[in-house]
Amino acid sequence: MKHPFFLLLLLLLLAAAATGFAIWSKQNAEATKGVSEVTLFDAPSTIAPSKTAKLFVNGQESFVYSVFVNPGRENKGNYDVSTVTRSPMAYFDLVAGKANIDIELTEESSFPSLDSAAVSPLAKGIATEIEGRHIRFTIDAPGQYVVQINGSAREAFHLFVNAPEENLPDKTNPNVLWIEPGEWTIPDGIQLKSGQTLYISAGAVVHTTVSAQFGSNIKIRGRGMIDGGIWDGWKGQDAHVPVDFRYCSDIYVEGVIINNSNAWCFNAFETENALVENVKIISARPNGDGFTLQSCRNFTVQNGFARTWDDSLVVKNYGTNTDGILFRNMLLWTDLAQSMEVGYETNKGEQPDSKLSNVLFQDITVVNAFHKPVMSIHNADDALVEHIRWENITVENADLGNGDAKDNNQLIDLTIAGSGWSTTKTRGTIRDVQFQNITVLRGLNDPEIRLMGYDEAHNIDGVSIQNLTIYGEPIRKLEDVKTDIQFADSVTVGWVE
Amino acid sequence: MKLYQKIICGVLILAIAAGSGVGIYYMQRWNHVEEVVNRVTVPPQTTAETPERFVPEEMLAFVPPEGNNLAKGAKLTESGHTDVYFGNKAIDGRDTTYWEGNGFPATLTIDFGAELTFTKIALRLPPLRAWSARTQTVTIEISMDGENFSPLLSEQSLPFDPMTGNAVLLTVDAAQAAVVRVTFLANSGAGGGQVSEIMFFA
Numbered sequence: 001m002k003h004p005f006f007l008l009l010l011l012l013l014l015a016a017a018a019t020g021f022a023i024w025s026k027q028n029a030e031a032t033k034g035v036s037e038v039t040l041f042d043a044p045s046t047i048a049p050s051k052t053a054k055l056f057v058n059g060q061e062s063f064v065y066s067v068f069v070n071p072g073r074e075n076k077g078n079y080d081v082s083t084v085t086r087s088p089m090a091y092f093d094l095v096a097g098k099a100n101i102d103i104e105l106t107e108e109s110s111f112p113s114l115d116s117a118a119v120s121p122l123a124k125g126i127a128t129e130i131e132g133r134h135i136r137f138t139i140d141a142p143g144q145y146v147v148q149i150n151g152s153a154r155e156a157f158h159l160f161v162n163a164p165e166e167n168l169p170d171k172t173n174p175n176v177l178w179i180e181p182g183e184w185t186i187p188d189g190i191q192l193k194s195g196q197t198l199y200i201s202a203g204a205v206v207h208t209t210v211s212a213q214f215g216s217n218i219k220i221r222g223r224g225m226i227d228g229g230i231w232d233g234w235k236g237q238d239a240h241v242p243v244d245f246r247y248c249s250d251i252y253v254e255g256v257i258i259n260n261s262n263a264w265c266f267n268a269f270e271t272e273n274a275l276v277e278n279v280k281i282i283s284a285r286p287n288g289d290g291f292t293l294q295s296c297r298n299f300t301v302q303n304g305f306a307r308t309w310d311d312s313l314v315v316k317n318y319g320t321n322t323d324g325i326l327f328r329n330m331l332l333w334t335d336l337a338q339s340m341e342v343g344y345e346t347n348k349g350e351q352p353d354s355k356l357s358n359v360l361f362q363d364i365t366v367v368n369a370f371h372k373p374v375m376s377i378h379n380a381d382d383a384l385v386e387h388i389r390w391e392n393i394t395v396e397n398a399d400l401g402n403g404d405a406k407d408n409n410q411l412i413d414l415t416i417a418g419s420g421w422s423t424t425k426t427r428g429t430i431r432d433v434q435f436q437n438i439t440v441l442r443g444l445n446d447p448e449i450r451l452m453g454y455d456e457a458h459n460i461d462g463v464s465i466q467n468l469t470i471y472g473e474p475i476r477k478l479e480d481v482k483t484d485i486q487f488a489d490s491v492t493v494g495w496v497e
Numbered sequence: 498m499k500l501y502q503k504i505i506c507g508v509l510i511l512a513i514a515a516g517s518g519v520g521i522y523y524m525q526r527w528n529h530v531e532e533v534v535n536r537v538t539v540p541p542q543t544t545a546e547t548p549e550r551f552v553p554e555e556m557l558a559f560v561p562p563e564g565n566n567l568a569k570g571a572k573l574t575e576s577g578h579t580d581v582y583f584g585n586k587a588i589d590g591r592d593t594t595y596w597e598g599n600g601f602p603a604t605l606t607i608d609f610g611a612e613l614t615f616t617k618i619a620l621r622l623p624p625l626r627a628w629s630a631r632t633q634t635v636t637i638e639i640s641m642d643g644e645n646f647s648p649l650l651s652e653q654s655l656p657f658d659p660m661t662g663n664a665v666l667l668t669v670d671a672a673q674a675a676v677v678r679v680t681f682l683a684n685s686g687a688g689g690g691q692v693s694e695i696m697f698f699a
Contacts, residue, residue: 004498004499004502007506008502008505008506008509011505011506011509011510011513012509014509014513015509015512015513015516017513017516018512018513018514018515018516018517018520019512019516020516021516021517021520022515022516022517022518022519022520022523024520025519025520025521025522025523025524026519026520026523034529034530034531035530035531035533036530036531036532036533037532037533037534037535038533038534038535039534039535039536039537040534040535040536040537041536041537041539042536042537042538042539043539044539044542044545045539045541045542045543046542046543046544046545057534058532058533058534059532059534060534060536095533095535096533097530098530100532177550177551178550179548180540180548181537181538181539181540182539182540182542182546183542183544183545183546184545184546184547184548184551185545185546185547186547186548186551188553188625188626188627189625189626189627190551190627191626191627191628191629193629202537203537203538203539205545207545209627211627213629213686213687214629214685214686236581237591237593237594238593238594239581246687246688247687247688270688318579318580319579319600319688348579348580348599349579349599349600350577350599
């Protein structure tokens with residue numbers, strides 16, 4: 001070589017670049033090294049796992065419960081449960097990073113082949129990979145998820161991904177009632193008093209009810225399950241409501257699963273200043289309403305799940321006035337009745353000047369609504385119902401009107417009328433109802449909006465529908481959507497880009 | 498090229514190879530996700546148990562007085578009820594179903610259909626541990642015609658405790674009446690009067 005100096009210089013530069021590359025990549029590798037950490041919880045040895053599905057999280061098997069669901073679309077009124085079937089459900093904690101999920105359909109699954117799978121909320125855009133009888137995908141945040149197979153609602157996989165628990169209650173505190181992992185029966189129920197905390201550990205299945213009356217500063221926490229499987233259907237007589245607060249204040253309920261209630265599931269009556277966080281409900285039996293708030297004030301239910309065989313979220317006046325209710329970031333599946341209902345009972349307590357006001361349903365996804373209206377106010381008494389809002393609602397499947405719902409199949413239904421649930425003889429009014437950013441992705445019917453006042457004096461006044469999209473089509477004016485309107489004034493439909 | 502130049506070249510080439518290799522190694526590490534799985538186990542069981550803390554204390558049962566319950570077959574009217582807790586549940590013969598009134602005052606009126614005499618009245622609530630102890634304030638009146646009532650029991654606070662049967666047995670002088678009206682004025686455990694069974698004995 002004529003100019004070895006240049007060769008040496010070139011090699012020196014390359015060596016320097018390689019050294020720099022090594023240092024740079026080492027630093028990046030250390031800084032961004034991926035960690036996926038999960039905590040799996042075994043189930044009681046007395047509980048049989050799902051026969052139709054297995055779950056592997058980060059390559060390790062996680063227990064899959066077999067829970068009752070009800071694809072029947074008719075309440076025959078005789079507490080018939082012949083349509084009840086089973087579906088898989090599992091939960092775990094996502095501690096760090098992303099969890100790699102692998103659902104395997106067993107040979108006992110009713111699906112002869114696995115062609116597709118969709119993870120709800122669809123808005124999260126979770127891609128699935130199908131291989132043989134395995135569904136693989138990644139979860140990057142705690143939340144509630146439902147996996148539907150081959151476009152069917154059958155044997156949907158319910159997956160509850162929790163954040164790690166923080167600030168655990170002190171097990172040795174006499175005011176902490178601590179339930180360890182295992183299957184437990186407490187048939188007489190747990191009556192909580194002021195200042196007490198009930199902690200239900202992950203891996204616990206407790207056959208009991210939890211209630212409080214005239215109490216304050218009460219907590220129910222944990223990742224375990226309250227299960228009503230030891231009781232027959234309530235049949236109008238013996239309702240064993242899993243969680244029931246009456247005349248309470250300063251309530252915190254977090255993390256638990258409510259399963260297979262023999263009646264309605266989470267009930268609060270005349271209760272105020274409450275936060276219900278990450279509570280999951282699955283019901284399959286008659287009158288299995290999800291979260292029922294009766295005459296409550298300053299009450300928030302958020303980041304939870306309800307798959308129910310009756311109304312999923314419902315607000316009523318059973319005593320004094322309702323005010324300040326927030327349902328936020330919920331995943332719903334309504335097998336029967338309404339998804340988000342105000343009513344029918346708006347003055348069951350027969351109070352003078354009854355009012356039900358300031359209810360907000362926000363950031364809610366309805367995976368399936370199979371029966372009656374998705375968003376509804378049924379003012380069946382004489383109350384003033386006002387300032388009710390629905391914001392950022394996605395209805396993934398509005399397959400309404402099945403079974404005995406018949407023509408009560410509206411997407412939105414605001415009605416003032418007497419009904420079998422009425423207490424007062426006179427009728428009320430509905431004022432200021434707003435719908436904003438409502439998206440319906442699919443459904444079998446042409447979704448209808450019904451605004452049905454009772455008469456000129458008992459009418460609906462002030463309904464605003466903004467940015468409603470049905471099957472991809474923006475609804476810019478009233479004529480763009482199927483409606484049935486009577487005794488309703490100041491109804492506006494608009495679109496803001 | 499001289500020998501020392503060849504040696505320097507060799508060293509630099511080794512440095513390039515080593516640097517590139519280390520860089521590629523860490524690039525691979527960069528994409529690697531370490532999977533950590535914690536598992537919480539559950540002690541084995543053969544059957545569902547009751548946690549020690551929740552093993553119930555012994556509850557005393559309410560024992561009704563001997564004789565027939567005169568309210569059986571009577572007609573009951575209520576001033577109102579809440580939810581599904583209808584008035585007729587107070588005389589349906591089941592101690593776990595109950596009437597709950599809708600605010601105060603609330604009344605239950607029992608029409609025997611004929612004049613009769615009683616000396617004991619039992620007011621019961623469901624004998625279930627889930628019921629907290631409570632006090633109800635009541636008055637009791639009697640009537641021959643269902644319209645004109647006279648006092649039998651003046652305002653009185655009655656203690657109900659599930660651990661002792663969740664019932665109150667009142668003894669009165671022999672009372673003759675065709676109709677009895679019980680008025681509930683307060684209840685420390687609910688927003689209305691509550692009765693699972695109201696019973697009368699001679």
